[in-house]
Amino acid sequence: MGLVDKGRMPKPLTSLFNMGRSYSMWVYQWGLACCAIEMGAAFGSPRYDVMRLGVIPLPASPRQADLVVVSGTVTDKMAPAIKRLYEQMPEPKYVISMGSCANCGGPYWDSYSVTKGVDQIIPVDVYVPGCPPRPEALLEGVVLLQQRIKREDMGARWRGEGYKPMVKEPIVVGGGPVE
Amino acid sequence: MTDLADRQKLSYIAAQAADARLNVELETEGMTLNIGPQHPATHGTLRIIVRLDGEQVVWAEPSAGYMHRGYEKLTEVRTFPQVTALINRIDWLGSFANEVPFILAAEKLMDIEAPPRAQHIRTILFELSRIANVSLFLGDLGVQLGAVTPVFFAFRDREYVLNLIESATGGRFHPNFDRIGGLKDDLPAGWIAETKQVMKRLRAFCDEIEDLLFGNEIFQSRLRGIGVIPADVAKQYGLSGANLRASGVDWDLRRDQSLPLAWDKVDWKVWTHPDGDSFARCWIRLQETRESTKIVDQLLDTIPAGPIMAKVPRIIKVPEGEAWVSTENPLGEMGYYVVSKGDLGPFRVKIRSASFNNISIVPWVLRGVYVPDVISILASLYFILGDIDR
Ligand code: SF4
Numbered sequence: 001m002g003l004v005d006k007g008r009m010p011k012p013l014t015s016l017f018n019m020g021r022s023y024s025m026w027v028y029q030w031g032l033a034c035c036a037i038e039m040g041a042a043f044g045s046p047r048y049d050v051m052r053l054g055v056i057p058l059p060a061s062p063r064q065a066d067l068v069v070v071s072g073t074v075t076d077k078m079a080p081a082i083k084r085l086y087e088q089m090p091e092p093k094y095v096i097s098m099g100s101c102a103n104c105g106g107p108y109w110d111s112y113s114v115t116k117g118v119d120q121i122i123p124v125d126v127y128v129p130g131c132p133p134r135p136e137a138l139l140e141g142v143v144l145l146q147q148r149i150k151r152e153d154m155g156a157r158w159r160g161e162g163y164k165p166m167v168k169e170p171i172v173v174g175g176g177p178v179e
Numbered sequence: 180m181t182d183l184a185d186r187q188k189l190s191y192i193a194a195q196a197a198d199a200r201l202n203v204e205l206e207t208e209g210m211t212l213n214i215g216p217q218h219p220a221t222h223g224t225l226r227i228i229v230r231l232d233g234e235q236v237v238w239a240e241p242s243a244g245y246m247h248r249g250y251e252k253l254t255e256v257r258t259f260p261q262v263t264a265l266i267n268r269i270d271w272l273g274s275f276a277n278e279v280p281f282i283l284a285a286e287k288l289m290d291i292e293a294p295p296r297a298q299h300i301r302t303i304l305f306e307l308s309r310i311a312n313v314s315l316f317l318g319d320l321g322v323q324l325g326a327v328t329p330v331f332f333a334f335r336d337r338e339y340v341l342n343l344i345e346s347a348t349g350g351r352f353h354p355n356f357d358r359i360g361g362l363k364d365d366l367p368a369g370w371i372a373e374t375k376q377v378m379k380r381l382r383a384f385c386d387e388i389e390d391l392l393f394g395n396e397i398f399q400s401r402l403r404g405i406g407v408i409p410a411d412v413a414k415q416y417g418l419s420g421a422n423l424r425a426s427g428v429d430w431d432l433r434r435d436q437s438l439p440l441a442w443d444k445v446d447w448k449v450w451t452h453p454d455g456d457s458f459a460r461c462w463i464r465l466q467e468t469r470e471s472t473k474i475v476d477q478l479l480d481t482i483p484a485g486p487i488m489a490k491v492p493r494i495i496k497v498p499e500g501e502a503w504v505s506t507e508n509p510l511g512e513m514g515y516y517v518v519s520k521g522d523l524g525p526f527r528v529k530i531r532s533a534s535f536n537n538i539s540i541v542p543w544v545l546r547g548v549y550v551p552d553v554i555s556i557l558a559s560l561y562f563i564l565g566d567i568d569r
Contacts, residue, residue, distance in 0.1 A: 033246060033565055034271035034352060037315070045334030078245050107265055110256065111249040132352050 014153070021066070021092075022146040023054030028065035030085065032072030035099035035132045039071040042135030055142055062088045067145070069138070070122075071098035073108060074115040086122040094149075096141050097124045100131045107131065126171040133173070141173045186404045186456070193547030197237040214553065225538070225564055229545065229553065236553060239545035241538050246568040254528040259285055259359060259495050262525065266515075267353040269532060270566040273312035273509040275304045275344070278357040281528075283438060284504040284517040285359050288497045292439050296485045297361040302441040303374075303478050304347065304356070305506075306471045310381060311340045312509035313468045316561050317388045320461055323558035324401055329391055336384040339377045346370060359495055361488035371479050378472040385469050393462065402458035406544050406556035409455055416543065417536040420511025421467060422560060424451045425459035432507035440506075445477040457559035464561070496523060510534050510566055530569055534562035 042048045043057035059065045062085045097118050100106030105116035128141045214227040230238040254262050267274040318333020341351050348354035392398050413426040431449040433442045450466040452459035497519040505514025511533025518527040
Protein backbone atom coordinates (compact mmCIF):
# COMPACT_ATOMS: atom_id res chain seq x y z
CA MET A 1 0.00 0.00 0.00
CA GLY A 2 2.25 2.70 -1.23
CA LEU A 3 -0.40 5.34 -0.75
CA VAL A 4 -0.82 4.51 2.89
CA ASP A 5 2.91 4.48 3.53
CA LYS A 6 3.25 7.93 2.00
CA GLY A 7 0.31 9.03 4.02
CA ARG A 8 -1.65 10.20 1.01
CA MET A 9 -4.99 8.56 1.21
CA PRO A 10 -7.81 9.37 -1.19
CA LYS A 11 -11.05 10.11 0.65
CA PRO A 12 -13.11 7.18 -0.69
CA LEU A 13 -10.37 4.71 0.18
CA THR A 14 -10.13 6.12 3.69
CA SER A 15 -13.81 5.78 4.34
CA LEU A 16 -13.82 2.27 2.93
CA PHE A 17 -10.95 1.27 5.19
CA ASN A 18 -12.50 2.95 8.18
CA MET A 19 -15.77 1.16 7.64
CA GLY A 20 -13.93 -2.12 7.44
CA ARG A 21 -11.98 -1.44 10.57
CA SER A 22 -14.94 -0.31 12.62
CA TYR A 23 -16.97 -3.41 11.82
CA SER A 24 -14.29 -5.99 12.45
CA MET A 25 -12.97 -5.03 15.83
CA TRP A 26 -11.33 -7.71 17.87
CA VAL A 27 -11.78 -6.98 21.52
CA TYR A 28 -9.47 -8.19 24.21
CA GLN A 29 -11.37 -8.51 27.46
CA TRP A 30 -9.27 -7.38 30.37
CA GLY A 31 -11.75 -8.22 33.10
CA LEU A 32 -10.60 -7.33 36.57
CA ALA A 33 -13.49 -7.17 39.02
CA CYS A 34 -17.27 -6.94 39.24
CA CYS A 35 -17.46 -5.07 35.94
CA ALA A 36 -15.91 -8.10 34.26
CA ILE A 37 -19.12 -10.00 34.86
CA GLU A 38 -21.17 -7.28 33.22
CA MET A 39 -18.70 -7.27 30.36
CA GLY A 40 -19.16 -11.02 30.15
CA ALA A 41 -22.90 -10.47 30.04
CA ALA A 42 -22.51 -7.95 27.24
CA PHE A 43 -20.04 -10.00 25.22
CA GLY A 44 -20.99 -13.55 26.01
CA SER A 45 -24.68 -13.64 26.66
CA PRO A 46 -27.46 -14.23 24.20
CA ARG A 47 -29.47 -11.28 25.44
CA TYR A 48 -26.96 -8.56 24.58
CA ASP A 49 -24.96 -10.30 21.87
CA VAL A 50 -22.14 -7.97 20.89
CA MET A 51 -21.30 -9.81 17.68
CA ARG A 52 -24.21 -8.20 15.86
CA LEU A 53 -22.22 -4.95 16.08
CA GLY A 54 -19.32 -6.51 14.24
CA VAL A 55 -17.22 -6.95 17.33
CA ILE A 56 -15.42 -10.18 17.97
CA PRO A 57 -14.74 -10.67 21.66
CA LEU A 58 -12.48 -13.70 21.55
CA PRO A 59 -8.91 -12.99 20.42
CA ALA A 60 -6.36 -15.39 21.80
CA SER A 61 -3.90 -12.71 22.78
CA PRO A 62 -3.63 -8.92 22.91
CA ARG A 63 -1.42 -9.10 19.84
CA GLN A 64 -4.46 -9.89 17.73
CA ALA A 65 -6.66 -7.23 19.27
CA ASP A 66 -7.71 -3.78 18.08
CA LEU A 67 -9.60 -2.78 21.16
CA VAL A 68 -9.13 -3.54 24.83
CA VAL A 69 -11.86 -3.15 27.41
CA VAL A 70 -10.37 -2.53 30.84
CA SER A 71 -13.24 -3.36 33.16
CA GLY A 72 -12.90 -3.22 36.88
CA THR A 73 -10.59 -2.15 39.63
CA VAL A 74 -7.01 -1.50 38.57
CA THR A 75 -4.72 -2.05 41.52
CA ASP A 76 -1.15 -0.90 41.77
CA LYS A 77 -0.02 -4.51 41.61
CA MET A 78 -1.92 -5.03 38.37
CA ALA A 79 -0.96 -1.77 36.68
CA PRO A 80 2.40 -2.90 35.18
CA ALA A 81 0.70 -5.88 33.56
CA ILE A 82 -1.89 -3.62 31.97
CA LYS A 83 0.77 -1.32 30.59
CA ARG A 84 2.60 -4.27 29.12
CA LEU A 85 -0.54 -5.65 27.58
CA TYR A 86 -1.26 -2.33 25.97
CA GLU A 87 2.22 -2.11 24.51
CA GLN A 88 1.84 -5.54 22.94
CA MET A 89 -1.19 -4.50 20.93
CA PRO A 90 -0.58 -3.48 17.31
CA GLU A 91 -1.50 -0.01 16.09
CA PRO A 92 -4.13 1.33 15.61
CA LYS A 93 -5.44 0.48 19.06
CA TYR A 94 -8.28 1.73 21.16
CA VAL A 95 -9.12 1.50 24.85
CA ILE A 96 -12.49 1.46 26.54
CA SER A 97 -12.41 2.05 30.26
CA MET A 98 -15.46 0.45 31.84
CA GLY A 99 -16.77 1.26 35.28
CA SER A 100 -16.05 3.91 37.85
CA CYS A 101 -13.03 2.01 39.16
CA ALA A 102 -11.23 2.02 35.84
CA ASN A 103 -12.32 5.61 35.21
CA CYS A 104 -11.32 7.20 38.46
CA GLY A 105 -11.05 4.75 41.34
CA GLY A 106 -14.78 4.53 42.02
CA PRO A 107 -15.76 3.45 45.50
CA TYR A 108 -12.11 2.96 46.39
CA TRP A 109 -11.17 6.56 45.74
CA ASP A 110 -9.33 6.74 49.07
CA SER A 111 -7.80 3.28 49.09
CA TYR A 112 -4.07 2.80 49.42
CA SER A 113 -3.75 0.05 46.86
CA VAL A 114 -6.01 1.11 43.99
CA THR A 115 -4.83 3.03 40.94
CA LYS A 116 -7.19 5.95 40.58
CA GLY A 117 -8.00 5.61 36.94
CA VAL A 118 -6.49 3.49 34.23
CA ASP A 119 -5.87 6.69 32.22
CA GLN A 120 -2.87 7.28 34.43
CA ILE A 121 -1.14 4.40 32.65
CA ILE A 122 -2.64 4.14 29.17
CA PRO A 123 -4.60 6.59 27.01
CA VAL A 124 -8.34 5.99 27.08
CA ASP A 125 -10.71 6.60 24.16
CA VAL A 126 -14.09 5.86 25.71
CA TYR A 127 -15.19 6.14 29.31
CA VAL A 128 -18.23 4.13 30.36
CA PRO A 129 -19.40 5.39 33.72
CA GLY A 130 -21.38 3.35 36.20
CA CYS A 131 -20.80 0.95 39.04
CA PRO A 132 -21.21 -1.38 37.26
CA PRO A 133 -22.43 0.05 33.94
CA ARG A 134 -25.24 -1.94 32.43
CA PRO A 135 -24.22 -4.09 29.47
CA GLU A 136 -26.20 -1.72 27.25
CA ALA A 137 -23.93 1.13 28.30
CA LEU A 138 -20.85 -0.82 27.24
CA LEU A 139 -22.49 -1.58 23.92
CA GLU A 140 -23.20 2.11 23.45
CA GLY A 141 -19.56 2.84 24.14
CA VAL A 142 -18.60 0.39 21.41
CA VAL A 143 -21.04 2.01 18.97
CA LEU A 144 -19.75 5.51 19.74
CA LEU A 145 -16.21 4.34 19.20
CA GLN A 146 -17.18 2.85 15.85
CA GLN A 147 -18.72 6.16 14.82
CA ARG A 148 -15.50 7.91 15.67
CA ILE A 149 -13.34 5.40 13.84
CA LYS A 150 -15.40 5.99 10.72
CA ARG A 151 -14.45 9.66 10.76
CA GLU A 152 -10.78 9.10 11.42
CA ASP A 153 -8.05 10.46 9.16
CA MET A 154 -6.10 7.28 8.68
CA GLY A 155 -3.38 8.92 6.68
CA ALA A 156 -2.30 11.09 9.57
CA ARG A 157 -2.38 8.19 11.90
CA TRP A 158 -0.38 5.87 9.73
CA ARG A 159 2.12 8.52 8.80
CA GLY A 160 3.21 7.91 12.36
CA GLU A 161 3.19 11.49 13.49
CA GLY A 162 4.35 10.44 16.90
CA TYR A 163 1.91 8.57 19.03
CA LYS A 164 -0.78 10.77 20.38
CA PRO A 165 -4.21 9.64 21.29
CA MET A 166 -5.90 10.32 18.00
CA VAL A 167 -8.66 12.38 19.53
CA LYS A 168 -8.48 15.50 21.57
CA GLU A 169 -11.47 14.67 23.67
CA PRO A 170 -12.32 11.19 24.91
CA ILE A 171 -15.88 9.96 24.57
CA VAL A 172 -17.99 9.68 27.70
CA VAL A 173 -21.00 7.44 27.35
CA GLY A 174 -24.08 9.42 28.32
CA GLY A 175 -22.09 12.63 28.23
CA GLY A 176 -23.60 14.30 25.18
CA PRO A 177 -23.12 13.90 21.43
CA VAL A 178 -19.80 12.95 19.87
CA GLU A 179 -18.03 15.79 18.08
CA MET B 180 -13.97 -46.90 39.05
CA THR B 181 -11.88 -47.39 42.16
CA ASP B 182 -13.48 -46.54 45.46
CA LEU B 183 -12.64 -43.49 47.49
CA ALA B 184 -10.05 -44.95 49.86
CA ASP B 185 -8.08 -46.32 46.93
CA ARG B 186 -8.25 -43.04 45.09
CA GLN B 187 -7.07 -41.13 48.10
CA LYS B 188 -4.25 -43.57 48.53
CA LEU B 189 -3.28 -43.18 44.89
CA SER B 190 -3.27 -39.42 45.05
CA TYR B 191 -1.24 -39.61 48.23
CA ILE B 192 1.30 -41.85 46.53
CA ALA B 193 1.45 -39.46 43.58
CA ALA B 194 2.08 -36.56 45.95
CA GLN B 195 4.81 -38.52 47.71
CA ALA B 196 6.43 -39.34 44.41
CA ALA B 197 6.27 -35.70 43.46
CA ASP B 198 7.95 -34.77 46.72
CA ALA B 199 10.66 -37.33 46.17
CA ARG B 200 11.32 -36.04 42.70
CA LEU B 201 11.72 -32.54 43.97
CA ASN B 202 14.30 -33.62 46.49
CA VAL B 203 16.38 -35.86 44.26
CA GLU B 204 18.86 -34.31 41.89
CA LEU B 205 17.62 -35.06 38.40
CA GLU B 206 19.20 -34.43 35.06
CA THR B 207 15.95 -33.13 33.64
CA GLU B 208 15.09 -29.61 34.51
CA GLY B 209 11.80 -28.68 36.05
CA MET B 210 9.71 -26.01 34.44
CA THR B 211 7.98 -23.16 36.17
CA LEU B 212 4.65 -22.19 34.69
CA ASN B 213 2.66 -19.12 35.49
CA ILE B 214 -1.09 -19.49 35.30
CA GLY B 215 -2.48 -16.00 35.34
CA PRO B 216 -2.74 -13.28 36.55
CA GLN B 217 -5.07 -12.84 33.63
CA HIS B 218 -6.22 -16.28 32.62
CA PRO B 219 -9.68 -17.41 31.65
CA ALA B 220 -9.57 -20.22 34.19
CA THR B 221 -8.93 -18.03 37.18
CA HIS B 222 -12.20 -16.04 37.24
CA GLY B 223 -10.28 -12.83 37.52
CA THR B 224 -6.75 -12.06 38.42
CA LEU B 225 -5.27 -14.83 40.48
CA ARG B 226 -1.79 -15.95 39.66
CA ILE B 227 -0.78 -19.52 40.31
CA ILE B 228 2.85 -20.52 40.03
CA VAL B 229 3.35 -24.20 39.37
CA ARG B 230 6.60 -26.12 39.06
CA LEU B 231 6.26 -28.95 36.58
CA ASP B 232 8.07 -32.19 36.06
CA GLY B 233 6.95 -33.26 32.63
CA GLU B 234 3.20 -33.14 32.83
CA GLN B 235 2.99 -33.41 36.60
CA VAL B 236 2.84 -30.61 39.11
CA VAL B 237 5.41 -30.95 41.86
CA TRP B 238 4.78 -27.69 43.61
CA ALA B 239 2.14 -24.99 43.35
CA GLU B 240 1.54 -21.71 44.99
CA PRO B 241 -1.24 -19.16 44.55
CA SER B 242 -0.10 -15.57 44.47
CA ALA B 243 -3.00 -13.41 45.54
CA GLY B 244 -3.22 -9.66 45.89
CA TYR B 245 -3.84 -8.51 42.34
CA MET B 246 -7.28 -7.41 43.41
CA HIS B 247 -6.48 -6.13 46.90
CA ARG B 248 -8.52 -3.01 47.46
CA GLY B 249 -7.93 -2.49 51.16
CA TYR B 250 -11.43 -3.13 52.47
CA GLU B 251 -10.56 -3.46 56.10
CA LYS B 252 -8.82 -0.12 56.11
CA LEU B 253 -11.55 1.58 54.09
CA THR B 254 -14.28 0.48 56.49
CA GLU B 255 -12.53 2.44 59.21
CA VAL B 256 -13.16 5.72 57.42
CA ARG B 257 -16.76 5.05 56.45
CA THR B 258 -19.89 5.35 58.57
CA PHE B 259 -21.94 2.24 59.27
CA PRO B 260 -24.55 2.82 56.52
CA GLN B 261 -21.77 3.58 54.04
CA VAL B 262 -19.97 0.34 54.70
CA THR B 263 -22.68 -1.74 53.03
CA ALA B 264 -22.08 0.05 49.74
CA LEU B 265 -18.49 -1.06 49.97
CA ILE B 266 -18.84 -4.66 51.11
CA ASN B 267 -21.32 -5.38 48.32
CA ARG B 268 -18.33 -5.66 46.10
CA ILE B 269 -16.43 -8.37 47.96
CA ASP B 270 -18.13 -11.33 46.35
CA TRP B 271 -19.51 -9.56 43.34
CA LEU B 272 -21.67 -12.36 42.04
CA GLY B 273 -23.79 -12.65 45.15
CA SER B 274 -23.71 -9.10 46.40
CA PHE B 275 -26.68 -9.01 48.69
CA ALA B 276 -25.38 -11.95 50.69
CA ASN B 277 -22.33 -9.91 51.67
CA GLU B 278 -24.37 -7.20 53.32
CA VAL B 279 -26.38 -9.44 55.59
CA PRO B 280 -23.73 -10.62 58.06
CA PHE B 281 -22.37 -7.11 58.52
CA ILE B 282 -25.81 -5.65 59.11
CA LEU B 283 -26.60 -8.45 61.54
CA ALA B 284 -23.39 -7.72 63.44
CA ALA B 285 -24.27 -4.04 63.67
CA GLU B 286 -27.80 -4.89 64.79
CA LYS B 287 -26.38 -7.20 67.42
CA LEU B 288 -24.28 -4.35 68.79
CA MET B 289 -27.20 -1.94 68.76
CA ASP B 290 -29.45 -4.60 70.27
CA ILE B 291 -32.23 -4.25 67.74
CA GLU B 292 -33.84 -6.84 65.53
CA ALA B 293 -35.40 -6.43 62.13
CA PRO B 294 -39.17 -7.08 61.95
CA PRO B 295 -40.21 -10.53 60.71
CA ARG B 296 -41.19 -9.30 57.26
CA ALA B 297 -37.76 -7.79 56.72
CA GLN B 298 -36.09 -10.99 57.90
CA HIS B 299 -38.13 -12.96 55.44
CA ILE B 300 -37.36 -10.72 52.50
CA ARG B 301 -33.71 -10.70 53.47
CA THR B 302 -33.62 -14.45 53.32
CA ILE B 303 -35.33 -14.46 49.93
CA LEU B 304 -32.86 -11.99 48.48
CA PHE B 305 -30.01 -13.90 50.08
CA GLU B 306 -31.07 -17.07 48.31
CA LEU B 307 -31.63 -15.21 45.05
CA SER B 308 -28.09 -13.94 45.16
CA ARG B 309 -26.91 -17.47 45.83
CA ILE B 310 -28.72 -18.59 42.71
CA ALA B 311 -27.28 -15.72 40.68
CA ASN B 312 -23.83 -16.67 41.90
CA VAL B 313 -23.88 -20.42 41.54
CA SER B 314 -25.74 -20.51 38.23
CA LEU B 315 -22.85 -18.67 36.65
CA PHE B 316 -20.48 -21.21 38.17
CA LEU B 317 -22.46 -24.02 36.59
CA GLY B 318 -22.18 -22.45 33.18
CA ASP B 319 -18.57 -21.45 33.57
CA LEU B 320 -17.64 -24.98 34.56
CA GLY B 321 -18.21 -26.13 31.01
CA VAL B 322 -15.94 -23.44 29.60
CA GLN B 323 -13.07 -24.56 31.77
CA LEU B 324 -13.37 -28.06 30.41
CA GLY B 325 -13.78 -26.98 26.81
CA ALA B 326 -17.57 -26.95 26.43
CA VAL B 327 -18.65 -23.44 25.54
CA THR B 328 -22.42 -23.89 25.26
CA PRO B 329 -23.46 -24.06 28.95
CA VAL B 330 -22.18 -20.57 29.69
CA PHE B 331 -24.69 -19.09 27.26
CA PHE B 332 -27.48 -20.92 29.02
CA ALA B 333 -26.18 -19.67 32.35
CA PHE B 334 -26.05 -16.05 31.21
CA ARG B 335 -29.51 -16.37 29.69
CA ASP B 336 -31.18 -17.64 32.85
CA ARG B 337 -29.13 -15.58 35.23
CA GLU B 338 -30.54 -12.44 33.63
CA TYR B 339 -33.98 -13.33 34.94
CA VAL B 340 -32.68 -13.52 38.48
CA LEU B 341 -30.83 -10.23 38.06
CA ASN B 342 -34.03 -8.64 36.78
CA LEU B 343 -35.81 -9.79 39.93
CA ILE B 344 -33.12 -8.37 42.15
CA GLU B 345 -33.19 -5.16 40.16
CA SER B 346 -36.94 -4.72 40.33
CA ALA B 347 -36.89 -5.25 44.09
CA THR B 348 -33.77 -3.30 45.01
CA GLY B 349 -32.96 -0.99 42.10
CA GLY B 350 -29.51 -2.45 41.60
CA ARG B 351 -28.79 -5.14 39.08
CA PHE B 352 -25.53 -6.10 40.61
CA HIS B 353 -24.87 -4.25 43.79
CA PRO B 354 -28.19 -3.74 45.54
CA ASN B 355 -27.05 -1.95 48.72
CA PHE B 356 -30.55 -2.63 50.00
CA ASP B 357 -30.02 -3.86 53.53
CA ARG B 358 -30.28 -1.30 56.28
CA ILE B 359 -29.56 -1.48 59.97
CA GLY B 360 -32.97 -2.37 61.38
CA GLY B 361 -34.59 -3.63 58.23
CA LEU B 362 -34.73 -2.99 54.53
CA LYS B 363 -34.87 0.08 52.37
CA ASP B 364 -38.13 -0.72 50.64
CA ASP B 365 -40.88 -3.23 50.46
CA LEU B 366 -41.28 -5.59 47.54
CA PRO B 367 -42.89 -4.17 44.40
CA ALA B 368 -46.31 -5.32 43.25
CA GLY B 369 -46.37 -8.50 41.22
CA TRP B 370 -42.91 -9.49 42.33
CA ILE B 371 -43.96 -12.66 44.09
CA ALA B 372 -45.74 -14.17 41.09
CA GLU B 373 -42.85 -13.26 38.84
CA THR B 374 -40.32 -14.79 41.20
CA LYS B 375 -42.23 -18.04 41.26
CA GLN B 376 -42.06 -18.25 37.49
CA VAL B 377 -38.37 -17.51 37.45
CA MET B 378 -37.74 -20.20 40.05
CA LYS B 379 -39.48 -22.68 37.81
CA ARG B 380 -37.26 -21.57 34.96
CA LEU B 381 -34.17 -21.94 37.10
CA ARG B 382 -35.12 -25.48 38.01
CA ALA B 383 -35.42 -26.23 34.32
CA PHE B 384 -31.99 -24.68 33.86
CA CYS B 385 -30.58 -27.01 36.52
CA ASP B 386 -32.09 -29.99 34.74
CA GLU B 387 -30.63 -28.77 31.48
CA ILE B 388 -27.17 -28.41 32.98
CA GLU B 389 -27.45 -31.80 34.60
CA ASP B 390 -28.27 -33.38 31.25
CA LEU B 391 -25.68 -31.42 29.34
CA LEU B 392 -22.77 -31.61 31.72
CA PHE B 393 -23.17 -33.90 34.66
CA GLY B 394 -24.40 -36.81 32.63
CA ASN B 395 -21.68 -36.34 30.07
CA GLU B 396 -19.07 -39.07 30.04
CA ILE B 397 -16.17 -36.77 29.19
CA PHE B 398 -17.16 -34.43 31.97
CA GLN B 399 -17.25 -37.26 34.45
CA SER B 400 -13.93 -38.70 33.45
CA ARG B 401 -12.34 -35.26 33.68
CA LEU B 402 -13.64 -34.70 37.20
CA ARG B 403 -14.24 -37.98 38.99
CA GLY B 404 -11.43 -39.00 41.27
CA ILE B 405 -9.49 -35.80 40.49
CA GLY B 406 -8.46 -33.43 43.24
CA VAL B 407 -9.66 -35.55 46.14
CA ILE B 408 -9.80 -33.69 49.45
CA PRO B 409 -10.44 -35.95 52.46
CA ALA B 410 -12.65 -34.62 55.22
CA ASP B 411 -9.90 -34.15 57.82
CA VAL B 412 -7.67 -32.23 55.42
CA ALA B 413 -10.60 -30.06 54.40
CA LYS B 414 -11.23 -29.22 58.03
CA GLN B 415 -7.57 -28.49 58.69
CA TYR B 416 -7.43 -25.99 55.87
CA GLY B 417 -10.61 -24.31 56.99
CA LEU B 418 -12.65 -25.00 53.88
CA SER B 419 -16.29 -24.08 54.07
CA GLY B 420 -19.41 -24.14 52.01
CA ALA B 421 -19.88 -26.59 49.20
CA ASN B 422 -16.19 -27.50 49.18
CA LEU B 423 -16.48 -28.83 52.70
CA ARG B 424 -19.81 -30.55 52.19
CA ALA B 425 -18.42 -32.30 49.13
CA SER B 426 -15.89 -33.97 51.43
CA GLY B 427 -18.69 -35.48 53.44
CA VAL B 428 -18.83 -33.01 56.32
CA ASP B 429 -22.41 -32.16 57.15
CA TRP B 430 -22.02 -28.52 58.09
CA ASP B 431 -24.17 -25.66 56.95
CA LEU B 432 -24.40 -22.44 58.89
CA ARG B 433 -27.89 -21.76 57.60
CA ARG B 434 -29.08 -24.72 59.59
CA ASP B 435 -26.49 -24.99 62.36
CA GLN B 436 -26.78 -21.59 63.94
CA SER B 437 -29.73 -19.50 64.88
CA LEU B 438 -29.80 -16.10 63.27
CA PRO B 439 -32.73 -13.72 62.88
CA LEU B 440 -33.34 -15.01 59.36
CA ALA B 441 -35.99 -17.32 58.02
CA TRP B 442 -34.21 -20.53 57.07
CA ASP B 443 -35.56 -22.40 60.07
CA LYS B 444 -39.11 -21.73 58.93
CA VAL B 445 -38.87 -23.75 55.75
CA ASP B 446 -38.20 -27.31 54.86
CA TRP B 447 -34.98 -27.95 53.00
CA LYS B 448 -32.04 -30.31 52.90
CA VAL B 449 -28.30 -29.95 53.27
CA TRP B 450 -26.59 -31.99 50.58
CA THR B 451 -23.34 -33.78 51.19
CA HIS B 452 -21.26 -36.06 49.03
CA PRO B 453 -18.82 -38.67 50.34
CA ASP B 454 -16.25 -38.49 47.53
CA GLY B 455 -14.49 -35.17 48.00
CA ASP B 456 -13.38 -34.99 44.38
CA SER B 457 -13.98 -32.26 41.82
CA PHE B 458 -17.15 -33.90 40.60
CA ALA B 459 -18.60 -33.93 44.10
CA ARG B 460 -17.96 -30.22 44.54
CA CYS B 461 -19.72 -29.38 41.30
CA TRP B 462 -22.59 -31.74 42.01
CA ILE B 463 -23.16 -30.24 45.45
CA ARG B 464 -23.46 -26.79 43.93
CA LEU B 465 -25.98 -28.01 41.42
CA GLN B 466 -28.10 -29.53 44.17
CA GLU B 467 -27.80 -26.40 46.28
CA THR B 468 -29.10 -24.24 43.47
CA ARG B 469 -32.13 -26.47 43.24
CA GLU B 470 -32.56 -26.37 46.99
CA SER B 471 -32.35 -22.57 46.96
CA THR B 472 -35.15 -22.31 44.43
CA LYS B 473 -37.26 -24.46 46.72
CA ILE B 474 -36.42 -22.32 49.73
CA VAL B 475 -37.43 -19.19 47.83
CA ASP B 476 -40.68 -20.79 46.71
CA GLN B 477 -41.64 -21.72 50.26
CA LEU B 478 -40.63 -18.38 51.69
CA LEU B 479 -42.70 -16.53 49.11
CA ASP B 480 -45.82 -18.28 50.36
CA THR B 481 -45.28 -17.32 53.95
CA ILE B 482 -44.14 -13.69 53.95
CA PRO B 483 -45.65 -12.20 57.10
CA ALA B 484 -47.35 -8.82 57.08
CA GLY B 485 -45.99 -5.87 58.99
CA PRO B 486 -43.40 -3.13 58.79
CA ILE B 487 -40.04 -3.61 57.10
CA MET B 488 -38.06 -1.29 59.31
CA ALA B 489 -37.53 -1.34 63.06
CA LYS B 490 -37.25 1.87 65.04
CA VAL B 491 -33.74 3.20 64.57
CA PRO B 492 -32.39 6.67 65.18
CA ARG B 493 -31.78 8.85 62.16
CA ILE B 494 -28.08 9.17 62.82
CA ILE B 495 -26.77 5.73 63.53
CA LYS B 496 -24.26 5.50 66.32
CA VAL B 497 -23.31 1.99 67.27
CA PRO B 498 -22.55 1.51 70.97
CA GLU B 499 -19.20 0.29 72.13
CA GLY B 500 -18.58 -3.43 71.80
CA GLU B 501 -17.54 -6.28 69.58
CA ALA B 502 -19.64 -8.67 67.55
CA TRP B 503 -19.01 -11.58 65.23
CA VAL B 504 -21.62 -12.80 62.79
CA SER B 505 -21.06 -15.23 59.97
CA THR B 506 -23.45 -16.69 57.44
CA GLU B 507 -23.37 -19.35 54.80
CA ASN B 508 -22.70 -17.33 51.69
CA PRO B 509 -22.69 -18.75 48.17
CA LEU B 510 -18.98 -19.43 48.43
CA GLY B 511 -18.83 -20.59 52.02
CA GLU B 512 -18.65 -19.06 55.45
CA MET B 513 -18.42 -15.29 55.39
CA GLY B 514 -18.16 -13.41 58.63
CA TYR B 515 -17.52 -9.96 59.99
CA TYR B 516 -15.89 -9.18 63.28
CA VAL B 517 -17.00 -5.64 64.02
CA VAL B 518 -15.40 -3.55 66.74
CA SER B 519 -17.15 -0.31 67.59
CA LYS B 520 -16.00 2.48 69.85
CA GLY B 521 -19.34 4.23 69.90
CA ASP B 522 -18.63 6.35 66.84
CA LEU B 523 -20.43 6.86 63.56
CA GLY B 524 -18.20 4.31 61.88
CA PRO B 525 -16.66 1.02 62.91
CA PHE B 526 -13.31 1.11 64.66
CA ARG B 527 -12.12 -2.08 63.02
CA VAL B 528 -13.73 -4.70 60.83
CA LYS B 529 -12.16 -8.08 60.25
CA ILE B 530 -13.59 -9.78 57.20
CA ARG B 531 -13.48 -13.53 56.99
CA SER B 532 -14.21 -14.42 53.40
CA ALA B 533 -14.70 -17.92 52.16
CA SER B 534 -12.55 -17.98 49.05
CA PHE B 535 -9.38 -17.00 50.86
CA ASN B 536 -9.53 -20.15 52.93
CA ASN B 537 -10.80 -22.22 50.06
CA ILE B 538 -7.78 -21.50 47.90
CA SER B 539 -5.34 -22.02 50.75
CA ILE B 540 -5.67 -25.71 49.98
CA VAL B 541 -4.40 -25.22 46.43
CA PRO B 542 -0.73 -26.09 47.21
CA TRP B 543 -1.87 -29.31 48.88
CA VAL B 544 -4.38 -30.45 46.35
CA LEU B 545 -2.36 -29.61 43.25
CA ARG B 546 0.67 -31.70 44.15
CA GLY B 547 1.03 -34.65 41.80
CA VAL B 548 -1.81 -33.78 39.42
CA TYR B 549 -1.48 -33.32 35.68
CA VAL B 550 -1.59 -29.90 34.04
CA PRO B 551 -5.08 -30.15 32.49
CA ASP B 552 -6.44 -31.17 35.87
CA VAL B 553 -5.08 -27.99 37.42
CA ILE B 554 -7.73 -26.06 35.54
CA SER B 555 -10.57 -28.39 36.44
CA ILE B 556 -9.59 -28.49 40.10
CA LEU B 557 -9.39 -24.72 40.30
CA ALA B 558 -12.75 -24.46 38.56
CA SER B 559 -14.35 -26.88 40.98
CA LEU B 560 -12.93 -25.12 44.04
CA TYR B 561 -14.80 -22.03 42.82
CA PHE B 562 -13.38 -18.83 44.16
CA ILE B 563 -14.04 -15.23 43.35
CA LEU B 564 -11.11 -12.92 43.29
CA GLY B 565 -12.69 -10.10 45.19
CA ASP B 566 -13.49 -12.59 47.88
CA ILE B 567 -9.86 -13.72 48.12
CA ASP B 568 -8.08 -10.40 48.07
CA ARG B 569 -10.72 -8.03 49.45
S1 SF4 C 1 -16.86 0.22 39.07
FE1 SF4 C 1 -18.10 -0.76 40.67
S2 SF4 C 1 -18.82 -2.64 39.72
FE2 SF4 C 1 -17.11 -1.93 38.49
S3 SF4 C 1 -15.32 -2.94 39.30
FE3 SF4 C 1 -15.50 -1.00 40.36
S4 SF4 C 1 -16.66 -1.47 42.21
FE4 SF4 C 1 -16.95 -3.16 40.80
